[in-house]
Amino acid sequence: MADSDAFQLYDLRVEVVAGDKEMVCNHREGDYFELSGENLSLPPGQSFPIYPLAALLPLLPAKQRKTEPSDWMTTDAEIACPDPHCGGRFRITRTGVTTFRHGDVTRVPLGPASP
Ligand SMILES: [Zn+2]
Numbered sequence: 058m059a060d061s062d063a064f065q066l067y068d069l070r071v072e073v074v075a076g077d078k079e080m081v082c083n084h085r086e087g088d089y090f091e092l093s094g095e096n097l098s099l100p101p102g103q104s105f106p107i108y109p110l111a112a113l114l115p116l117l118p119a120k121q122r123k124t125e126p127s128d129w130m131t132t133d134a135e136i137a138c139p140d141p142h143c144g145g146r147f148r149i150t151r152t153g154v155t156t157f158r159h160g161d162v163t164r165v166p167l168g169p170a171s172p
Pocket of ligand 1 (some may be wrong): 080081082083084109138139140143144145
């Protein structure tokens with residue numbers, strides 16, 4: 058990338074898909090949220106329960122970044138609901154790429170690259 062202050066992240070869409078059991082939590086098939094950079098957005102009027110969100114959050118920053126083709130983070134896209142009685146699954150899809158500027162997202166100065 059020619060501009061050394063710029064970096065790119067994938068935009069994500071996380072959609073509820075049906076599993077092999079009935080869903081227990083307050084998420085319905087087709088519900089979704091989107092993530093661009095640090096910003097999560099929901100369609101107007103739709104909610105999303107916090108317990109599956111808590112299970113999804115650690116994975117989202119990794120899914121936003123480029124990964125090796127053989128990395129399981131590249132190939133695996135469905136996450137199970139953390140409620141053991143719930144059949145809900147959450148499919149993470151990379152929907153696009155957004156370019157950000159380092160100086161817009163942190164006050165830490167750019168320095169030599171870390172290993
Ligand atoms: Zn659930």
